[in-house]
Amino acid sequence: MKNNFNIEKFCQNLxxxxxxxxxxxxxxxxxxxxxxVNRNQVCIVLEGSADLMRYDFNGNQMVVERFNKFDxxxxxxxxxxxxNELFVIAKEKSKILIFNYDIFExxxxxxxxxxxxxxxxxxxxxxxxxxxxxxxIELLSKKTIRDKLISYFKILSEKxxxxxxxxxxxxxxxxxxxxxxxxxxxxxxxxxxxxGFIKKNGDKITLMxx
Amino acid sequence: MKNNFNIEKFCQNLxxxxxxxxxxxxxxxxxxxxxxVNRNQVCIVLEGSADLMRYDFNGNQMVVERFNKFDxxxxxxxxxxxxNELFVIAKEKSKILIFNYDIFExxxxxxxxxxxxxxxxxxxxxxxxxxxxxxxIELLSKKTIRDKLISYFKILSEKxxxxxxxxxxxxxxxxxxxxxxxxxxxxxxxxxxxxGFIKKNGDKITLMxx
DNA sequence: AGTAAAAAGTTGCAAATGCAACAAAAACGC
DNA sequence: GCGTTTTTGTTGCATTTGCAACTTTTTACT
Numbered sequence: 001m002k003n004n005f006n007i008e009k010f011c012q013n014l015x016x017x018x019x020x021x022x023x024x025x026x027x028x029x030x031x032x033x034x035x036x037v038n039r040n041q042v043c044i045v046l047e048g049s050a051d052l053m054r055y056d057f058n059g060n061q062m063v064v065e066r067f068n069k070f071d072x073x074x075x076x077x078x079x080x081x082x083x084n085e086l087f088v089i090a091k092e093k094s095k096i097l098i099f100n101y102d103i104f105e106x107x108x109x110x111x112x113x114x115x116x117x118x119x120x121x122x123x124x125x126x127x128x129x130x131x132x133x134x135x136x137i138e139l140l141s142k143k144t145i146r147d148k149l150i151s152y153f154k155i156l157s158e159k160x161x162x163x164x165x166x167x168x169x170x171x172x173x174x175x176x177x178x179x180x181x182x183x184x185x186x187x188x189x190x191x192x193x194x195x196g197f198i199k200k201n202g203d204k205i206t207l208m209x210x
Numbered sequence: 211m212k213n214n215f216n217i218e219k220f221c222q223n224l225x226x227x228x229x230x231x232x233x234x235x236x237x238x239x240x241x242x243x244x245x246x247v248n249r250n251q252v253c254i255v256l257e258g259s260a261d262l263m264r265y266d267f268n269g270n271q272m273v274v275e276r277f278n279k280f281d282x283x284x285x286x287x288x289x290x291x292x293x294n295e296l297f298v299i300a301k302e303k304s305k306i307l308i309f310n311y312d313i314f315e316x317x318x319x320x321x322x323x324x325x326x327x328x329x330x331x332x333x334x335x336x337x338x339x340x341x342x343x344x345x346x347i348e349l350l351s352k353k354t355i356r357d358k359l360i361s362y363f364k365i366l367s368e369k370x371x372x373x374x375x376x377x378x379x380x381x382x383x384x385x386x387x388x389x390x391x392x393x394x395x396x397x398x399x400x401x402x403x404x405x406g407f408i409k410k411n412g413d414k415i416t417l418m419x420x
Numbered sequence: 421a422g423t424a425a426a427a428a429g430t431t432g433c434a435a436a437t438g439c440a441a442c443a444a445a446a447a448c449g450c
Numbered sequence: 451g452c453g454t455t456t457t458t459g460t461t462g463c464a465t466t467t468g469c470a471a472c473t474t475t476t477t478a479c480t
Contacts, residue, residue, distance in 0.1 A: 064348075079341040080348055081368050126336050131289040133343040138274075138290055140350040141389050143468080144436070158291050172457060179351050181438045186459060188437095353438080354466075382427060391468045396429060398467095 021099040026050075026090040033098070035075035035086035040101040042074040044125065048094025056084045063176050066091075071132075072125045076101050139178060145188045148178045150209075153198065157207045164206040231309040236260075236300040243308070245285035245296035250311040252284040254335065258304025266294045273386050276301075281342075282335045286311050349388060355398045358388045360419075363408065367417045374416040 023046065026032050032050055033043060045067050052065040052073065064086065067073050073088065103118060135155070142148045152174070156165045167174065175182035192198045199206040233256065236242050242260055243253060255277050262275040262283065274296065277283050283298065345365070352358040362384070366375040377384065385392035402408045409416040 064351075065344075076337060077340045078344050080345050081365070123333060123336070126333070126340065127286060130287045130336065130340055130343065133340065133347065134275075134288050135290050136347055137343065137350065138292070140347065141274075143389075146436095155291070170457070171459095179353070182458090183439080183460075184437050187461085190459085380427065381429090392428090393430075393469080394467050397431085400429085 020103050021097065024096050024098060026094050026096060028090055028092050030090045032088040032090055032094070032096055033074070034088070035078055037075060037079075040074075040076050042072065042076060042099055042101050043088070044097040045069055045071050045073075046095040046097055048096075049091045050088050050094055050096075051091055052078075053087050053089055054084045055087070063173075066173075066177070070125065070128075072122070072129055074101075077129070136177070145178075145180050145185055146192065148180065149185070149188060149192065150197070150207075152178065153205060153207045154210065156205075163208075164204060167203045167205060230313050231307065234306050234308060236304050236306060238300055238302050240300045242298040242300055242304070242306055243284070244298070245288055247285060247289075250284075250286050252282065252286060252309055252311050253298070254307040255279055255281050255283075256305040256307055258306075259301045260298050260304055260306075261301055262288075263297050263299055264292065264294045265297070273383075276383075276387070280335065280338075282332070282339055284311075287339070346387070355388075355390050355395055356402065358390065359395070359398060359402065360407070360417075362388065363415060363417050364420065366415075373418075374414060377413045377415060 024032075026048075033041060035052075047069065049069070050067045050073075051063045052067070054062050054064050056062075065073070067088070075086075078086070099118075139148055139151055142151055153165075156168070157163055159165070169177060171186070172182055175185045178185070189198070189200070193200055197207075197209055199208060234242075236258075243251060245262075257279065259279070260277045260283075261273045262277070264272045264274050266272075275283070277298070285296075288296070349358055349361055352361055363375075366378070367373055369375070379387060381396070382392055385395045388395070399408070399410070403410055407417075407419055409418060
């Protein structure tokens with residue numbers, strides 16, 4: 001029932017059919033969008049990946065969220081007044097679908113097929129997003145670095161139906177995702193290896209428990 | 211544009227109109243639902259409040275998420291395999307709207323007005339949910355207890371357009387929401403008071419900075 | 421009103437973590 | 451292929467935090 005919406009097929013058909021939607025390609029490190037309140041812009045990653053970055057007054061930058069294929073993003077999902085500027089930056093060459101949220105409520109003049117498909121299909125993408133956010137909260141809720149790592153590994157292991165799996169993030173990015181210090185994470189991973197909880201070979205990890 | 215959907219009015223009209231939706235009342239501490247994979251049940255709080263609780267194998271219980279008026283919840287938003295059971299429990303006498311997510315795709319026989327209003331109105335509730343989750347991730351991302359507290363206070367202050375505001379959670383619940391030890395939080399709040407960053411009087415707090 | 425339960429407040433101490441400052445290895449660019 | 455940049459890996463040390471164990475205050479219940 002959930003996620004039976006085929007966005008790939010959907011996107012192939014709609015591009016030419018509706019004047020309220022854009023498909024744009026961005027090069028690596030290009031700014032895809034900035035979060036501007038009440039613009040109600042919605043974006044979907046069709047190809048590539050992007051980071052939502054915050055630059056605070058000290059000039060520190062931080063990855064707030066990472067978007068991969070079919071992830072949906074935009075200021076409309078992020079009604080948080082942080083006083084810092086938020087940019088979405090392409091991590092690699094990326095294709096992005098861009099439209100306005102009012103497309104949900106206002107039909108376009110031609111009453112094109114896109115609108116019906118969009119209102120039917122988008123909720124599933126948003127559901128997936130909610131689930132991803134809940135997952136991250138679940139991980140950030142763990143009290144220790146060890147718990148965060150083991151929980152994260154368990155999830156990857158279950159996704160792959162295999163005790164051995166490939167990390168989908170670099171270790172630097174993983175520490176960032178879990179909001180822990182990278183060196184402290186390395187220390188804990190070393191302990192996990194030494195104590196026999198995991199085995200590690202390059203970016204392949206085997207979970208020895210559960 | 212966002213949130214112009216009036217759920218209150220909406221709910222008054224629909225109850226009798228559709229056989230695929232239920233409105234149920236729960237007493238304090240009653241179990242509203244448990245998260246069962248692929249049941250695709252969706253719930254909306256009409257009145258009262260509820261906690262999503264996890265009970266792990268050690269018998270420890272934890273509040274995963276709190277739901278207040280017009281919050282939307284259900285397993286469909288929480289596709290996380292935790293191996294622990296998840297219950298939603300009424301914190302007080304509460305009225306809950308319960309339906310199945312397939313209502314989005316399957317019209318009911320009478321083709322009742324409810325379905326159109328639901329598909330139009332629900333996305334806004336979900337958007338708000340996404341925003342709330344992002345806010346919590348923002349808070350959980352802060353490195354120190356101090357940063358978490360100040361960020362949380364800033365948000366309340368901005369919501370109220372006032373440096374002085376009322377805490378909407380008990381201190382115990384706040385520590386839980388921010389995933390920090392309550393006594394460590396109390397210690398930090400004491401320091402914040404002593405250093406003049408905040409003033410506190412009962413559940414009223416005044417933010418002295420920014 | 422009286423008691424039980426929950427919440428707020430406090431503190432010492434041990435443990436976990438972040439930070440800084442490196443070295444080594446791998447990936448990237450031209 | 452060679453230099454540069456990024457990532458991985460390591461460690462000592464200071465700081466922050468969680469935990470345990472309390473007391474006091476407030477709230478709820480009958």
